[in-house]
Amino acid sequence: RTLFNKFSCRKTHLLKYITDILKSEIKYYEELAGYTNVKGTGIIVKLIKNSSEDSIIYNYDLILSIVNKLNSAQASAISINGERIVFDTYLDLKDDSLYINNTKIKEPITIKAIGNKETLESALRIKYGIAWEIEKYYNYKVDIKSDDNISISGYDKKIKDIDFGN
Numbered sequence: 001r002t003l004f005n006k007f008s009c010r011k012t013h014l015l016k017y018i019t020d021i022l023k024s025e026i027k028y029y030e031e032l033a034g035y036t037n038v039k040g041t042g043i044i045v046k047l048i049k050n051s052s053e054d055s056i057i058y059n060y061d062l063i064l065s066i067v068n069k070l071n072s073a074q075a076s077a078i079s080i081n082g083e084r085i086v087f088d089t090y091l092d093l094k095d096d097s098l099y100i101n102n103t104k105i106k107e108p109i110t111i112k113a114i115g116n117k118e119t120l121e122s123a124l125r126i127k128y129g130i131a132w133e134i135e136k137y138y139n140y141k142v143d144i145k146s147d148d149n150i151s152i153s154g155y156d157k158k159i160k161d162i163d164f165g166n
Contacts, residue, residue: 031076034086034155038077042114042150043121047134048141049107056109056140057098060091065130066111073123075113077152081105084155101157117146 030036045066047056056062067085070078078085083100092099099105113120121144124131131142 030154034077034084036154037151038114038154039149039151040076040114041117041146041148042075042112043117043124044145044147044150045111045113045124046141046143046145047107047109047111048143050139050141053139055107056134056138057093057096057105057107059138060093060098062130062134062138063098063109063111064091066124069123069130070111070113070115070120073115073119075115075120077112077114079112079152081110082153084153086155101155112150112152114150114152121146 027036031038047063049055063080067078067080080100083089083103083105085100089101092102097104123129124142124144131144134140134142
């Protein structure tokens with residue numbers, strides 16, 4: 001009987017250990033996929049219109065370029081006007097409005113990114129980079145501020161089914 005109790009006790013500890021590892025892995029991949037709320041240091045970028053000229057919404061490739069630069073600078077999470085950017089995020093211009101993940105985005109555009117503040121900011125402020133281009137050619141002010149306490153909400157929509165060609 002004592003041998004059985006020892007084995008049973010070890011089995012219980014082993015199952016708890018495996019369960020804890022699996023929970024930790026699930027949490028990691030949920031964060032990676034963008035399903036969870038995240039907090040951390042990073043930057044807040046505001047695109048502020050200087051005149052009544054055309055909106056940057058019509059040149060949303062510039063917004064995509066900012067997102068790409070932030071991803072290249074190892075941002076762990078990005079949002080645009082509160083809409084979390086995930087692997088299948090898309091921008092769509094319809095009826096003179098910009099939609100991200102089917103959510104209408106209005107100006108001013110605020111982009112939050114979590115990661116190394118200095119790296120993220122320098123990726124946008126590089127000489128003749130995206131911030132310079134937007135200010136020089138599109139008459140917008142690109143306001144970039146570092147912040148130690150940025151919160152980005154998790155993606156709350158259903159991720160579309162992926163067709164693997166089966």
